[in-house]
Amino acid sequence: MAADQVLETRRLERMEDLVSLCARRGYIFASSEIYGGINGFWDYGPLGTELKNNLKAFWWQRMIRERADVEGIDSAIIAHPRTWEASGHVEHFSDPMVDCRACKKRFRADQLDDAGSCSSREGTSEHDLTEPRNFNLMLQTRIGASEDAASTAYLRAETCQPIFNDFKRVREAARQKVPFGIGQIGKAFRNEINPRNFTFRSREFEQAELEFFCHPSERAKWFEHWKEERLRFHRDLGFDDDVLRTRPHDADELAHYCKAAVDVEYRFPFGWQEIEGIHDRGDWDLSRHSEYSGKDLSVTDEATKERYMPMVIETSVGVDRTCLALLANAYCEEVIGDGDKRTVLRLSPAIAPIKAAVLPLSKKLAEPAHALERDLRRHLNIFYDDAGNIGRRYRRQDEAGTPYCVTLDFETADDGKVTVRERDSMAQERIAVGAVIAYLEERVGFPA
Numbered sequence: 219m220a221a222d223q224v225l226e227t228r229r230l231e232r233m234e235d236l237v238s239l240c241a242r243r244g245y246i247f248a249s250s251e252i253y254g255g256i257n258g259f260w261d262y263g264p265l266g267t268e269l270k271n272n273l274k275a276f277w278w279q280r281m282i283r284e285r286a287d288v289e290g291i292d293s294a295i296i297a298h299p300r301t302w303e304a305s306g307h308v309e310h311f312s313d314p315m316v317d318c319r320a321c322k323k324r325f326r327a328d329q330l331d332d333a334g335s336c337s338s339r340e341g342t343s344e345h346d347l348t349e350p351r352n353f354n355l356m357l358q359t360r361i362g363a364s365e366d367a368a369s370t371a372y373l374r375a376e377t378c379q380p381i382f383n384d385f386k387r388v389r390e391a392a393r394q395k396v397p398f399g400i401g402q403i404g405k406a407f408r409n410e411i412n413p414r415n416f417t418f419r420s421r422e423f424e425q426a427e428l429e430f431f432c433h434p435s436e437r438a439k440w441f442e443h444w445k446e447e448r449l450r451f452h453r454d455l456g457f458d459d460d461v462l463r464t465r466p467h468d469a470d471e472l473a474h475y476c477k478a479a480v481d482v483e484y485r486f487p488f489g490w491q492e493i494e495g496i497h498d499r500g501d502w503d504l505s506r507h508s509e510y511s512g513k514d515l516s517v518t519d520e521a522t523k524e525r526y527m528p529m530v531i532e533t534s535v536g537v538d539r540t541c542l543a544l545l546a547n548a549y550c551e552e553v554i555g556d557g558d559k560r561t562v563l564r565l566s567p568a569i570a571p572i573k574a575a576v577l578p579l580s581k582k583l584a585e586p587a588h589a590l591e592r593d594l595r596r597h598l599n600i601f602y603d604d605a606g607n608i609g610r611r612y613r614r615q616d617e618a619g620t621p622y623c624v625t626l627d628f629e630t631a632d633d634g635k636v637t638v639r640e641r642d643s644m645a646q647e648r649i650a651v652g653a654v655i656a657y658l659e660e661r662v663g664f665p666a
């Protein structure tokens with residue numbers, strides 16, 4: 219039986235397996251690990267950073283660059299504190315929290331099913347819970363040297379509020395007319411009561427958000443448009459219908475200003491969970507910021523001279539949650555032809571951190587192999603490895619999610635050819651050294 223044949227494939231069942239691969243391969247690991255970590259904060263290593271950057275670049279390409287009707291910005295993380303009063307976050311952005319008087323653990327009152335048992339009460343394993351009270355999720359900081367209330371500021375809880383602050387300036391500077399959108403990618407912070415499921419619920423995370431401004435008569439049309447666009451994006455990332463679905467919100471789940479909302483969900487090993495929210499926010503944000511800032515953010519329709527407050531359709535995707543879904547979706551343990559096992563990340567080539575590994579069969583081939591590596595590095599993210607058994611080198615690249623390995627052997631000097639091995643099928647083909655760049659570039663781009 220051929221050694222390069224997949225006999226059995228097992229998808230990810232336990233998150234622990236992914237957590238351990240991510241730490242081992244330097245994708246994602248606890249922040250401040252040497253101090254024991256800090257709950258809800260994560261660091262991306264060399265591979266994780268490339269993965270995340272590829273995802274963000276794809277979002278930026280699709281949502282900003284390819285659209286004449288969307289502008290991109292990069293706003294400060296700290297906005298004027300009035301921003302968060304206007305948005306309702308100071309008053310309402312809270313989760314119900316309960317404490318166990320015995321073991322001192324803290325839980326979200328709506329997630330008590332996951333609270334486990336109490337280790338500190340004699341004769342019972344039940345927690346001794348306080349009444350729920352509201353806990354505001356915004357992370358506070360202080361600006362400047364004084365310590366009075368006026369110096370209190372917040373790390374942004376979502377990236378969209380600064381977009382509303384900048385709406386008028388960007389519309390005028392970019393000479394845009396409604397309908398148009400503003401998007402940005404950036405950090406958001408929430409003091410989550412119970413960070414969990416690896417990076418799924420973190421206290422510091424990244425969002426990629428679009429706020430699309432339209433006339434009130436067109437909100438339903440644009441809501442549908444963006445829902446379809448966002449589903450296309452997720453499908454192009456490689457999520458099939460068995461792991462991706464939309465879930466419209468019931469009326470009682472909607473924020474009071476929200477006319478319609480739909481979550482895009484991925485089927486994680488811990489269940490179907492939201493990775494993106496698409497919301498019809500009405501004119502809530504622009505009206506509130508007009509009121510709190512005293513600056514009129516309404517617009518005039520040049521044809522009809524109608525003055526109106528634009529409606530907002532929002533698409534808000536978690537960059538970290540999508541990275542987690544990509545990794546969970548790609549993870550496979552396989553039994554292959556010779557009874558050997560391998561762990562492979564079947565990431566789509568466009569999102570994979572390393573596009574190809576250059577692997578000379580022997581260190582004696584290092585010189586031409588380095589020459590090829592240098593050429594390829596000018597185009598793509600490349601890895602070089604000339605140490606040890608070739609089978610083990612392939613396995614390491616499989617686990618890192620590298621879609622192609624390019625091997626130089628002792629015939630390369632004579633026939634000018636190298637062997638390219640594809641990660642998922644393990645199929646190998648020999649191509650001319652000079653054709654490698656074109657071969658790879660044809661295969662590692664995002665769908666247009």
Ligand code: ATP
Pocket residue numbers: 376408410417418419420421422423424425492493494495534535536537538539540
């Ligand atoms: P959840 O109900 O899971 O707390 P949410 O509905 O509050 O999420 P939104 O405010 O709609 O989330 O934020 C948009 C996106 O930002 C989410 O779909 C998610 O991908 C991401 N996100 C929100 N909170 C977190 C978090 N604590 N950690 C990581 N990503 C997050």
